[in-house]
Amino acid sequence: MSTTPNPGHMLLGMQFGNGFGAQPHAWRAPGVSPDALTDVDAQVRHAQTAERGLFDFLFLPDFLHLQQDLDHEPPTITLEPLLTLAAVARATERIGLVTTASTSYNDAYTLARQFKTLDVMSRGRAGWNAVPSSGEATAANYGRPALGRTEKYERLHEMVQVMQGLWGSWEEDAFIGDQAAGCYADAAKVQPIGMQGRHVGSHGPLPIPPSAQGQPVIFQAGGGGNGLQVAGRYANGVIGAVFSIEDARAQRAALRQAAADAGRDPDEIKFFAGVMPALGDTVRDAVDRRLALGKDVLPQRVGYLGMMLGLSLGPEHLDRPLSPDQLAVTRPHPGDPRSERALAVARDGWTVREVLAHGVIDYHPTPVGPAEVTADHMQEWFEAGAADGFWVSIDVYENGIDEFVDQVVPELQRRGLYKTEYAGSTLRENLGVPHQYGLDPRLG
Amino acid sequence: MSTTPNPGHMLLGMQFGNGFGAQPHAWRAPGVSPDALTDVDAQVRHAQTAERGLFDFLFLPDFLHLQQDLDHEPPTITLEPLLTLAAVARATERIGLVTTASTSYNDAYTLARQFKTLDVMSRGRAGWNAVPSSGEATAANYGRPALGRTEKYERLHEMVQVMQGLWGSWEEDAFIGDQAAGCYADAAKVQPIGMQGRHVGSHGPLPIPPSAQGQPVIFQAGGGGNGLQVAGRYANGVIGAVFSIEDARAQRAALRQAAADAGRDPDEIKFFAGVMPALGDTVRDAVDRRLALGKDVLPQRVGYLGMMLGLSLGPEHLDRPLSPDQLAVTRPHPGDPRSERALAVARDGWTVREVLAHGVIDYHPTPVGPAEVTADHMQEWFEAGAADGFWVSIDVYENGIDEFVDQVVPELQRRGLYKTEYAGSTLRENLGVPHQYGLDPRLG
Ligand SMILES: Cc1cc2nc3c(=O)[nH]c(=O)nc-3n(C[C@H](O)[C@H](O)[C@H](O)COP(=O)(O)O)c2cc1C
Ligand SMILES: Cc1cc2nc3c(=O)[nH]c(=O)nc-3n(C[C@H](O)[C@H](O)[C@H](O)COP(=O)(O)O)c2cc1C
Numbered sequence: 001m002s003t004t005p006n007p008g009h010m011l012l013g014m015q016f017g018n019g020f021g022a023q024p025h026a027w028r029a030p031g032v033s034p035d036a037l038t039d040v041d042a043q044v045r046h047a048q049t050a051e052r053g054l055f056d057f058l059f060l061p062d063f064l065h066l067q068q069d070l071d072h073e074p075p076t077i078t079l080e081p082l083l084t085l086a087a088v089a090r091a092t093e094r095i096g097l098v099t100t101a102s103t104s105y106n107d108a109y110t111l112a113r114q115f116k117t118l119d120v121m122s123r124g125r126a127g128w129n130a131v132p133s134s135g136e137a138t139a140a141n142y143g144r145p146a147l148g149r150t151e152k153y154e155r156l157h158e159m160v161q162v163m164q165g166l167w168g169s170w171e172e173d174a175f176i177g178d179q180a181a182g183c184y185a186d187a188a189k190v191q192p193i194g195m196q197g198r199h200v201g202s203h204g205p206l207p208i209p210p211s212a213q214g215q216p217v218i219f220q221a222g223g224g225g226n227g228l229q230v231a232g233r234y235a236n237g238v239i240g241a242v243f244s245i246e247d248a249r250a251q252r253a254a255l256r257q258a259a260a261d262a263g264r265d266p267d268e269i270k271f272f273a274g275v276m277p278a279l280g281d282t283v284r285d286a287v288d289r290r291l292a293l294g295k296d297v298l299p300q301r302v303g304y305l306g307m308m309l310g311l312s313l314g315p316e317h318l319d320r321p322l323s324p325d326q327l328a329v330t331r332p333h334p335g336d337p338r339s340e341r342a343l344a345v346a347r348d349g350w351t352v353r354e355v356l357a358h359g360v361i362d363y364h365p366t367p368v369g370p371a372e373v374t375a376d377h378m379q380e381w382f383e384a385g386a387a388d389g390f391w392v393s394i395d396v397y398e399n400g401i402d403e404f405v406d407q408v409v410p411e412l413q414r415r416g417l418y419k420t421e422y423a424g425s426t427l428r429e430n431l432g433v434p435h436q437y438g439l440d441p442r443l444g
Numbered sequence: 445m446s447t448t449p450n451p452g453h454m455l456l457g458m459q460f461g462n463g464f465g466a467q468p469h470a471w472r473a474p475g476v477s478p479d480a481l482t483d484v485d486a487q488v489r490h491a492q493t494a495e496r497g498l499f500d501f502l503f504l505p506d507f508l509h510l511q512q513d514l515d516h517e518p519p520t521i522t523l524e525p526l527l528t529l530a531a532v533a534r535a536t537e538r539i540g541l542v543t544t545a546s547t548s549y550n551d552a553y554t555l556a557r558q559f560k561t562l563d564v565m566s567r568g569r570a571g572w573n574a575v576p577s578s579g580e581a582t583a584a585n586y587g588r589p590a591l592g593r594t595e596k597y598e599r600l601h602e603m604v605q606v607m608q609g610l611w612g613s614w615e616e617d618a619f620i621g622d623q624a625a626g627c628y629a630d631a632a633k634v635q636p637i638g639m640q641g642r643h644v645g646s647h648g649p650l651p652i653p654p655s656a657q658g659q660p661v662i663f664q665a666g667g668g669g670n671g672l673q674v675a676g677r678y679a680n681g682v683i684g685a686v687f688s689i690e691d692a693r694a695q696r697a698a699l700r701q702a703a704a705d706a707g708r709d710p711d712e713i714k715f716f717a718g719v720m721p722a723l724g725d726t727v728r729d730a731v732d733r734r735l736a737l738g739k740d741v742l743p744q745r746v747g748y749l750g751m752m753l754g755l756s757l758g759p760e761h762l763d764r765p766l767s768p769d770q771l772a773v774t775r776p777h778p779g780d781p782r783s784e785r786a787l788a789v790a791r792d793g794w795t796v797r798e799v800l801a802h803g804v805i806d807y808h809p810t811p812v813g814p815a816e817v818t819a820d821h822m823q824e825w826f827e828a829g830a831a832d833g834f835w836v837s838i839d840v841y842e843n844g845i846d847e848f849v850d851q852v853v854p855e856l857q858r859r860g861l862y863k864t865e866y867a868g869s870t871l872r873e874n875l876g877v878p879h880q881y882g883l884d885p886r887l888g
Contacts, residue, residue, distance in 0.1 A: 027628065034621030034628070038653055040534065040565045064553065066651040070618075070631040075651040080561035086530035087565060090484065105551065109508065109585045117524035121484045121531060141553045143645025174514075177478030182740055184471065184478070187514040201587025207510040207519040209482055296626055 009419050010382045010412070011389025011431060013098070013239070013272055014050045014401070016058040017076055019043055021400060022276060022393035023293045024073050029396045036398075037074050043084060044091045046397045053405030054419055056430045057096030057127060059219070059239065059391060060084070064102055065137040072296070082114050089122035096427035098127030098219055098237070103159040104152055105133055105142050109202045111159070112166040115216045116208045124212030124426035127237065128163075129219040130230065132156045151199065153226045158197035160218065160234050161439060165193040167215035168438020169205030213426035214437040223251065231269065232258025233443055236433040239272045239391045243337040243365055248273050248386035263442040268433055273387035274364025275378065278357075278395065279403050283369040287350070290357040290368075293395060298356040305356060308332065308339040309346065318353040322346050341365070364393060371407035378408075379417055453863050454826045454856070455833025455875060457542070457683070457716055458494045458845070460502040461520055463487055465844060466720060466837035467737045468517050473840045480842075481518050487528060488535045490841045497849030498863055500874045501540030501571060503663070503683065503835060504528070508549055509581040516740070526558050533566035540871035542571030542663055542681070547603040548596055549577055549586050553646045555603070556610040559660045560652045568656030568870035571681065572607075573663040574674065576600045595643065597670045602641035604662065604678050605883060609637040611659035612882020613649030657870035658881040667695065675713065676702025677887055680877040683716045683835045687781040687809055692717050692830035707886040712877055717831035718808025719822065722801075722839065723847050727813040731794070734801040734812075737839060742800040749800060752776065752783040753790065762797040766790050785809070808837060815851035822852075823861055 019036035020026035027034055036042050047058055060081040068075050078084045081099035089097060097118060101111055119126035132152040139146035147155060174189035193204040220231040221239040231238045238255055242248035248271075256266035280286030291298070299315060306313030310331035311322070322330070327347065332339035342360035350358070359366025367377040381387050394400040412418035423430050463480035464470035471478055480486050491502055504525040512519050522528045525543035533541060541562060545555055563570035576596040583590035591599060618633035637648040664675040665683040675682045682699055686692040692715075700710035724730030735742070743759060750757030754775035755766075766774070771791065776783035786804035794802070803810025811821040825831050838844040856862035867874050 025626075028623040028626060032623075034623055038564045044534070066634070066649060068651075070629040070634055072626055072628060074628050077651070079564060079652060080557045082527060083530040083558060083561045083565065086527040087534050090488070090531050090534065106554070107549065107586055110550070113524045114527060117527045120482045120523060121527065137647075140647035142551055143640055143647075179472040179476075179478055182469075182472060182516055184516060184518050185514040190510070190514055196587060203581075203584035203587075205510060207512075207521070208523060 006419060006423070008416060010378065010387070010417055011270055011272070012053075012055045012418070013057045013059045013096075013237075013389065013391045014055045015391060015393040016043075016047070016060050016078070018074055018078050019046075019397065020074060021396040021398075023290075023395040024297050025293050025295065026396040027074050029293060029398070032396060032398045038079065040079075040084065040087050042398075043078065044088055046401055047088045047092050047095060049401040049405060051092050051095040053401070053409045054422060055095055055392075056389070057098045057427060058085075058088070059129065060099040062100035062102070063138070064105060064133055065135070065141050082118060085118055085126070086121060089118065089125065094125070094422045094425055094430070096125045096127055096217075096430060097122055098129055098217070098427075100129040100131055100221070102133040103130050103156040104147055105138065106159070108159055108162040108166065108200050109206070112163040112202075112206055113208065115163070116167055116206065116211065119211035119213065119216045120208060122211075124214075124428070126211070127217040127219050127427055129221055129239075130156060130160055130234070131221065153230070155199040156230060157233075158200035160230075162193075162195045162197065162200050162202050164215065164439045165195050166202055166204050166206040169193050170207065170209050172210050172214065172437055175209050210437065213428040214435055217427050217431065217433065228254060228258045231255055232264070233262045234440070235269055236428075236431060237270050237272065239274065240387075241363060242273050242386070243341070245381055245384045245386045247337060248381060249384065252386065252388075264440075270388040270431055270433065272389050272391040273381055274391045274393060275374070276359055276362050276364045276366045276393040276395070277374040277404065277408065278359060278366050278368045279371060279374065279400075279407060280368075281370060283373070286368045286370075287354050287357050290359065290395070291353065294357060298353055301356050301361050302352060304361060305342060305352065308336050308342050308361070313352060319351050321349045321351050364391070371411045374408050375411040375415065378412065379415060382417065450863060450867070452860060454822065454831070454861055455714055455716070456497075456499045456862070457501045457503045457540075457681070457833065457835045458499045459835060459837040460487075460491070460504050460522070462518055462522050463490075463841065464518060465840040465842075467734075467839040468741050469737050469739065470840040471518050473737060473842070476840060476842045482523065484523070484528065484531050486842075487522065488532055490845055491532045491536050491539060493845040493849060495536050495539040497845070497853045498866060499539055499836075500833070501542045501681075501871060502529075502532070503573065504543040506544035506546070507582070508546055508577055509579070509585050526562060529562055529570070530565060533562065533569070538569070538866040538869055538874070540569045540571055540661075540874060541566055542573055542661070542871075544573040544575055544665070546577040547574050547600040548591055549582065550603070552603055552606040552610065552644050553650070556607040556646075556650055557652065559607070560611055560650060560655065563655035563657065563660045564652060566655075568658075568872070570655070571661040571663050571871055573665055573683075574600060574604055574678070575665065597674070599643040600674060601677075602644035604674075606637075606639045606641065606644050606646050608659065608883045609639050610646055610648050610650040613637050614651065614653050616654045616658065616881055619653050654881060657872040658879055661871050661875065661877065672698060672702045675699055676708070677706045678884070679713055680872075680875060681714050681716065683718065684831075685807060686717050686830070687785070689825055689828045689830045691781060692825060693828065696830065696832075708884075714832040714875055714877070716833050716835040717825055718835045718837065719818070720803055720806050720808045720810045720837040720839065721818040721848065721852065722803060722810050722812045723815060723818065723844075723851060724812075725814060727817070730812045730814075731798050731801050734803065734839070735797065738801060742797055745800055745805050746796060748805060749786060749796065752780050752786050752805075757796060763795050765793050765795050808835070815855045818852050819855040819859065822856065823859060826861065
């Protein structure tokens with residue numbers, strides 16, 4: 001039960017943001033409506049396309065304050081994610097529905113109820129990316145002081161445990177539904193949990209029967225020692241920020257070790273490496289696509305690129321390749337793992353603007369060119385044991401999801417690296433992670 | 445703007461509970477699946493039927509702890525109401541989507557965000573029944589002590605105000621969406637609110653544009669002096685628990701006075717009287733329907749009925765009418781406004797069990813018989829100025845909503861008391877209540 005449905009197949013999740021796409025100027029791309037932030041029908045359409053590509057799950061980021069410069073770009077997050085996914089659930093059948101929700105600014109009873117409702121409504125496809133929230137801006141939106149680092153993680157652990165306790169408080173076989181006899185359920189199997197930690201408590205029970213997969217799957221994103229411990233104990237899916245195979249293998253190994261340390265089978269955790277494909281019929285086309293998408297944004301990054309390369313770069317360098325003199329003195333900055341690739345792209349003779357258009361300062365690696373380039377990247381990482389699957393950020397959802405599904409997915413299938421149908425109908429089945437109901441009895 | 449779209453037409457809302465219906469044994473009725481609690485498709489179907497009947501809104505009760513005896517009956521509430529309505533929103537076009545949410549156990553930022561999301565997703569059809577929560581069982585689910593009565597209402601006022609402040613924090617004309625120029629919005633029109641009360645605060649802004657009706661409509665249910673003050677200040681819809689025309693007129697008048705006291709136009713508040721029709725081709729059929737639905741429940745109420753009538757009644761009296769001796773000494777109990785009707789039904793010669801099957805101890809008046817009886821009741825109350833409309837509780841949703849829509853609605857239309865099409869596409873338009881965005885400037 002606790003291995004990937006087909007061990008030779010990679011898993012795929014899709015970043016599902018504000019309706020536009022992962023590139024900041026996606027909202028301005030041709031064919032995109034500027035209203036996509038509030039257009040649930042568009043979000044449903046994008047989810048259906050991802051499902052056509054057999055993506056195992058959608059994954060929604062979430063933040064509890066507005067971070068964007070609205071003069072120039074939309075908020076990066078969707079409308080409220082749980083309601084968005086409730087709408088998407090009825091229009092899809094198989095794709096998993098994972099969203100971020102804060103462990104710092106929610107009550108366990110409310111959040112457990114909302115996630116289990118999503119899980120029941122979607123017939124077993126919900127997942128929760130459990131993240132602590134930081135910063136004064138979020139705290140101010142909640143009218144209370146920010147939690148300290150220690151408290152923040154204590155609270156996270158308590159939230160996950162109390163919520164799982166509540167999820168299990170309606171036992172799996174409590175429902176009877178005998179209309180003739182008038183027996184709705186076995187009330188003895190719907191019991192209080194009476195859990196009370198230092199920060200979070202709930203008496204229960206939760207009045208919601210199990211879903212088709214029992215209860216939602218836990219995800220974790222990002223790293224650090226605290227995050228690793230959280231993931232090791234609770235998560236079945238982890239999204240990493242990794243820029244090299246070596247780094248990804250190391251993170252995946254650390255994660256698997258953390259699971260083992262918590263008494264779990266390491267195969268219960270699937271590690272996803274991010275990837276942000278730039279697709280085009282040729283490399284030139286793909287670079288042009290990103291140049292167009294990054295028109296106003298790329299130039300702002302020239303100084304940072306210079307820092308990564310150990311050069312002083314300004315706007316005047318944008319439209320030239322690095323000179324032989326510049327190339328002679330570049331040094332990839334050891335503090336940014338993306339510097340090596342930036343240098344390699346620069347050495348190929350692209351202009352500085354074009355180097356930036358290769359996504360060298362993006363959040364995840366960007367393969368540039370026809371579908372085969374992205375497939376090569378994914379194959380290499382997957383076969384090197386760097387990831388169990390990928391978290392794909394599509395630059396512009398409108399048309400871009402279709403392109404990935406029609407070009408990259410068939411290429412992966414031809415190579416025998418990707419399924420041709422869903423393994424099952426629940427998120428647990430599709431991830432190949434074990435059944436769990438209530439708390440994990442193996443954890444202390 | 446602030447009058448009912450057609451002043452000769454009554455408004456209609458529908459109680460939308462746990463998927464089964466308003467009678468405790470609805471889950472056992474013929475044609476009902478015992479799985480309806482978790483079947484969102486069934487809920488969508490019921491909502492669509494209500495929309496076919498031009499109901500102005502669905503209204504979901506909510507409670508934050510399990511109150512039922514699950515051995516014998518399902519939880520009375522749906523799966524989490526906001527997610528339920530998010531699913532219903534995409535499958536409906538005109539019907540309003542109102543749900544209860546607690547002002548005691550939610551954060552303003554989260555709840556404002558979820559309700560405004562529902563409002564945007566439904567294209568302006570969301571409403572919020574703002575209720576304070578009481579009792580130790582709910583407090584225990586949230587792991588903190590229950591609020592005192594004063595605090596509870598202070599917190600309610602602050603919640604409504606901070607949420608409305610957040611709703612208005614993205615100004616109505618802030619969005620620009622000029623793709624060519626790269627102007628997404630006018631950021632100067634998306635500003636913090638910096639509201640901080642004694643219990644509730646939020647800095648803002650909320651990253652959500654206005655909906656088709658601006659922001660959700662506020663509802664209030666139930667009474668008391670505190671509730672009246674809340675309704676007078678904020679509500680556009682109030683559901684009452686009233687058992688006579690006189691009582692309903694008095695409550696409606698008090699409500700309208702409370703609105704005037706708060707500096708508002710009384711026509712901005714619509715008062716809904718509850719009604720729980722028992723439909724049948726004849727009165728006998730309607731009574732038989734309720735006898736079948738109440739098989740195990742009605743006998744438990746015989747003692748209470750005795751108290752209402754000033755008699756000592758036990759199970760041995762169930763299947764006989766009251767004797768002339770009993771009738772000679774009955775006295776309707778002044779403490780329960782339903783006693784007069786119970787006595788009138790008993791005098792008609794029904795057995796005690798049948799008297800109970802007339803719904804004489806139900807939460808709202810129960811007209812018993814063919815559609816005309818329900819239409820007569822509604823017409824009489826409406827024309828007496830007892831209500832602007834009705835909150836209809838259907839006994840068994842499966843088939844029962846269809847019956848109401850196919851029998852009572854056409855009868856009301858024939859009498860010129862009910863619309864033949866929706867007045868508009870937003871809840872505000874359909875209720876005939878004025879535009880509001882952000883806080884009401886008339887309130888201090
Ligand atoms: C792929 C990915 C996605 C993330 N998504 C979110 C998110 O949606 N919301 C959020 O608050 N943090 C998100 N994070 C941030 C991590 O949760 C963050 O690294 C974690 O909170 C560590 O915080 P700490 O440094 O305070 O321990 C994400 C990180 C990664 C790598
Ligand atoms: C038609 C109707 C529906 C109600 N629905 C709810 C509900 O869904 N949830 C709830 O907590 N209270 C509900 N109430 C109860 C009222 O909100 C309650 O009377 C109010 O909270 C007064 O409380 P107080 O006595 O503490 O002031 C409802 C009342 C009526 C008349």
